[in-house]
Amino acid sequence: MDESVQPEPRIGAASAADIAVSRTVSGAPSASIPGGSLPEPGDDALLARIADGDRQAFALLAGRHAPKAMKLAQRILGNAADADEVVQEALLRVWTGAKNWIPDGRARFSTWLHRVVVNLCVDRRRRPAFAGLEGIPEPPDPTPSAVNVMARQQTAKLVSQALAELPERQRLAVTLCYYEERSAADAAQILSLSVSAVESLLARARRALRARLSGVVQDTGEV
Amino acid sequence: MADREWSTVDVEDIAALTAVYGGNPARWPADRRAAAVRALAADGEAHEMVVNEARLDALLSLVAEPEISTARVDSVVAGALARLDAVTAPATAKAAPRRLDTFLPSPFDVVRAALSWLTVRAPQAGWLAGATAAGIMVGVMTMPSTSLPLSETVAQTAGTVETAQADVTDMPSLLFTSYTVETHAR
Numbered sequence: 001m002d003e004s005v006q007p008e009p010r011i012g013a014a015s016a017a018d019i020a021v022s023r024t025v026s027g028a029p030s031a032s033i034p035g036g037s038l039p040e041p042g043d044d045a046l047l048a049r050i051a052d053g054d055r056q057a058f059a060l061l062a063g064r065h066a067p068k069a070m071k072l073a074q075r076i077l078g079n080a081a082d083a084d085e086v087v088q089e090a091l092l093r094v095w096t097g098a099k100n101w102i103p104d105g106r107a108r109f110s111t112w113l114h115r116v117v118v119n120l121c122v123d124r125r126r127r128p129a130f131a132g133l134e135g136i137p138e139p140p141d142p143t144p145s146a147v148n149v150m151a152r153q154q155t156a157k158l159v160s161q162a163l164a165e166l167p168e169r170q171r172l173a174v175t176l177c178y179y180e181e182r183s184a185a186d187a188a189q190i191l192s193l194s195v196s197a198v199e200s201l202l203a204r205a206r207r208a209l210r211a212r213l214s215g216v217v218q219d220t221g222e223v
Numbered sequence: 224m225a226d227r228e229w230s231t232v233d234v235e236d237i238a239a240l241t242a243v244y245g246g247n248p249a250r251w252p253a254d255r256r257a258a259a260v261r262a263l264a265a266d267g268e269a270h271e272m273v274v275n276e277a278r279l280d281a282l283l284s285l286v287a288e289p290e291i292s293t294a295r296v297d298s299v300v301a302g303a304l305a306r307l308d309a310v311t312a313p314a315t316a317k318a319a320p321r322r323l324d325t326f327l328p329s330p331f332d333v334v335r336a337a338l339s340w341l342t343v344r345a346p347q348a349g350w351l352a353g354a355t356a357a358g359i360m361v362g363v364m365t366m367p368s369t370s371l372p373l374s375e376t377v378a379q380t381a382g383t384v385e386t387a388q389a390d391v392t393d394m395p396s397l398l399f400t401s402y403t404v405e406t407h408a409r
Contacts (some may be wrong), residue, residue: 055304062300067291070299074289083289084299091303092310126248158287163286177250178283184243200242210279 043110044103051099062091065110068180069117070217075175077123078164084126090116107189115190119171123169155216162212169204173198232258237269246277 041060042047049057066087073083093116101109163171169191175186177198184202188195232240232255240259244250248260263270 032318055307058307059300059304062303063296066299068294070291070295071289074291080289081294084295084302088299088303088306091299092306094305094309095303124302155282159282160286163283174283176279178245179286179288181250199243206242206245206279208275209283213279213282216282 043108047094047098047101047103048108048210050095051101058091058095061094063110065113066091068110069113071116072175072180073117073121073124074117076172077124082124083121086117086120089120104133111189114176115181115192118176120191122168122172158216159209159213162209165212166205166208169193170201170208173183173201174205177202232262234262234266234269234272237262237266237272241273241276245280246273246275246278250271304328 015083043061043064046061048059069087069090070083073086074080075087077083090113094113101112108154163174168173172191173187176182176190177184182190184195184198187193188198191198193201236255237259240251240255244252248256248263251259263273
């Protein structure tokens, strides 16, 4: 890239344009690419541009992958604010690490990004927790029509609790394979484990969940 | 589990499969899904096993999916864009290839570094090292030559010089070999 021909974009104004570019990928209405008929560049092409300092390519790639990464982080961390911070940090690592990306077709960018997100989440969970508002139970809805909803919410809370009590790796395996619908091979790559190790984690997690949710089983008769 | 051909599966295979992946065939690995679904249709025990696991899946699915709004995504992306300058830019982070001579210090650099170390960092040690070096140099320069025949040595000097160990030629040996020098006056 010739710096004299294409000057460095300013943060403020250029960021708004970049976000508009990222929206075209994440599904929201776009004003920056009329018609939207242009083929979207692949992740590898965008990473090559990012390695040259292309901020628009970064915004495009970030907008494409941030939603899933945020969902994964929020499932692991349990709150939105921490998840957003983690994903932002992961995106910055994309910016600094893009020059090291080798587009050989063996590794998918999303798998790499999710690995970074998972590792950052694990690091964050090991820090001393701040007792925020998330720990305060919500007041129950007094309307009678809400009884079924409350029962369902209560069950969901018990399941969330049982998931949270799982050992870290088991919880990560369940999150990736059940909630993020990743294959065991993908999860193995993200967690830097073998496929059989991931399968073992999943089996142990299911056994533990079944044991912890046995009360729910008896109450609801579902399991 | 992964090295096997999965043309047919039995109840034990179904049990192992559901214990890991649950009761939803969509989550089962593609290489064994078709055979497992065929076995389900034929085996009531396997079918019951899958239904039981699907109940646990149903409980797990009660956990709400995190809602990721467009505004949140925009905020995260904007935050990352705003911080790009704070982290090392990829284009500028690329290390320019260095020539070999940039890795090797010039003699001037060596002398300058030695002088700075001697004069600034450790003057006492510098003086000590200098004195030691000077002493070694004097010792080497005044050491009797081993190549001269004894007769010439005798002719040049007034006495006889005998060296006990004079068969070394390299500099480290010359510096660290103890010489026994005896001078016999005529």
